[in-house]
Amino acid sequence: MLEYVKTILQKVSFNRYLFERELKKGLRYLMPTEIDEFRDWCYDRFGLTYQPILNRYFKPTY
Known part of the structure; x- marks a missing residue:
């Protein structure tokens, strides 16, 4: 499921909403x-x- 969610986010990243x-x-x-x-990937990518x-x-990580 993780890879599916990543794929979807990449496809909709053109629109903030x-x-x-x-x-x-x-x-x-x-x-x-x-x-x-997933959090680390999101921050790296977006x-x-x-x-x-x-x-x-x-949540922020310290």
Whole structure:
């Protein structure tokens, strides 16, 4: 499921509204063990563009 959610986010990354909606849905589908990997991938891939949205859905790691 992780790869599917990544694919969807890449496809909708052109639109802020769609990106946030699909990120929210994707987090519901993932297993708790996949969330850390997904968070890191999201920040690597979309951190420059959508950091405020990502910060809303992921707790900061220190």
